[in-house]
Amino acid sequence: MAPSRTRTRTRALSRRYAPTLVCPLVLLGGCTGSDPSPQAGGSPTPQAATPSPSPATATDLQSEYQKVIRNVLPSVVQIQAGNSLGSGVVYDGRGDIVTNAHVVGNSQTFKVTTANSRTALTARLVSSYPDQDLAVIRLEKVPKGLKAAVFGDSAKVEVGQIVLAMGSPLGLSSSVTQGIVSATGRTVSEGGTTGATIANMVQTSAAINPGNSGGALVNLDSEVIGIPTLAAIDPELGNSAAPGIGFAIPASTVKTIADQIVRTGRVTVSGRxxxxxxxxxxxxxxxxxxxxxxxxxxxxxxxxxxxxxxxxxxxxxxxxxxxxxxxxxxxxxxxxxxxxxxxxxxxxxxxxxxxxxxxxx
CATH class of the missing domain: 2.30.42.10 (PDZ domain)
Incomplete structure (x- = not known):
């Protein structure tokens, strides 16, 4: 199994990149538990039935999802770099947008479309740091009401947390998928043009498709906990997608790199x-x-x-x-x-x- 960068090419939307990773795709079966032992001289102890989720519970969860989407989606943008599409996250009120280095590629100028507008805005590259596959671009003109995302503490991310992935997969702007945090602390080598090896990545079951790169992986507190970057592919299935295996650069790494780029235009302390x-x-x-x-x-x-x-x-x-x-x-x-x-x-x-x-x- 190998990770695949998730940038979309507008000329071939199904194209995937296939850098290296790490472990074969394995399917696991379920296990059954033991029946309770009967009491001496009697019948088995009756077991209380597990209650089904009430409609109110499902409604509450749906409301949580909708609230998070309303809070965060305005901060997620679509980025066009030449013939390629990717995603980005509004980093501050100055019009700085953080994305992946492989999204910006060698481009210096970009067309940016926000969730609230169909009019493309012009942005320019501030700096790219391929070693961590991160970059910052800056809007030439900051539109009214531009909303910066809130970045969470990725050290507090736990396996099993519900997360939403937001971005522009296959050029479909303002798309949202849902899943959980499957693992933390993954070290993944991208290969490809950046050749980046990134530590402490967040693995998620939320669908990560071409074009999600540079977008937002968000918790139910409306905090960005990572930048989706890679989706796994399975070489044994003709390099088709391995469902439910995606990776995001943790928010702590994003903030460390983006803060330096915004402040000085370059990365001086990598932490690597x-x-x-x-x-x-x-x-x-x-x-x-x-x-x-x-x-x-x-x-x-x-x-x-x-x-x-x-x-x-x-x-x-x-x-x-x-x-x-x-x-x-x-x-x-x-x-x-x-x-x-x-x-x-x-x-x-x-x-x-x-x-x-x-x-x-």
Missing amino acids: AALDITGRTVVNSSYQPVGVTVVEVKSGGAAARAGLRTGDIITRLGDTDVTTITSLAEALARDKPGQRTTVTYTRNGNSTTTEVTLGEQ
């Missing part, structure tokens, strides 16, 4: 750990990946201080085996700058493990 090397995947005689060879060591960087040299082959970082450049990036994405860990490498056929203090990307 680095070994300070340039490397490439090494394969054995059977063309199986076996590690990452060090092509270049940054002078004074983390690897240099740990004694690594050009030609060394890294095979492990901390508790994680390293076989490819992607697996090394995923291991680093789970760590923090300044963290002490170990790196295992091979030099002239001999394996060595040494401590390293990670730098910052």
Whole structure:
């Protein structure tokens, strides 16, 4: 199974990208419980029937959904970058809009359509940060009533929470899908043009389709808890969608990157750990990946201080085996700058493990 970026191409709406991921699609069957044991000399103890949801309960939940949609959908926009469509979220009252780096691509100007208007507005790129697949664009003219979204604390996101995904899938602006948070803390490598490896992603069962990229994953408190970015595809089914498996960049990462771009026009503190090397995947005689060879060591960087040299082959970082450049990036994405860990490498056929203090990307 591999994640697929969710930008829409207006010339081929069904086209999907297929970067790498991580685990095969597995179907699980259900389990049955045991019957209650009968009391001695008597019949089984009667079990109270589980009450069905009352109409009032269903009505209340529907009202919650509608309230969240009214609160947040005006802050979700459609972005046209060249021949491609994606989504964005209004970040502040100045007309700054946060989206994915792969949505903006190489474009510098964009057409933006808000939920309340069919008239496209012009926006320009402030900055793009492909390492986290995030970008900020800014409207040239801020329309009256433009509403900034409220971003929540993604550290408080829990599995099982109900969420709504809002965006422009397949060019259908102001669309909403519903699901739950399926998992947190996922590390996902996108591949494709950005090659980003993103940690702490939120996995959701809400449908994420082409064009949802850059939109909003929202909780029932009307808070944006993530930016939908990837939908999983199943290679065994001809790269068709794997239903109910989508990923969103957590709000904490979005705020860290967007705040810097809005304030200074660039990212100066990534919060991402680095070994300070340039490397490439090494394969054995059977063309199986076996590690990452060090092509270049940054002078004074983390690897240099740990004694690594050009030609060394890294095979492990901390508790994680390293076989490819992607697996090394995923291991680093789970760590923090300044963290002490170990790196295992091979030099002239001999394996060595040494401590390293990670730098910052």
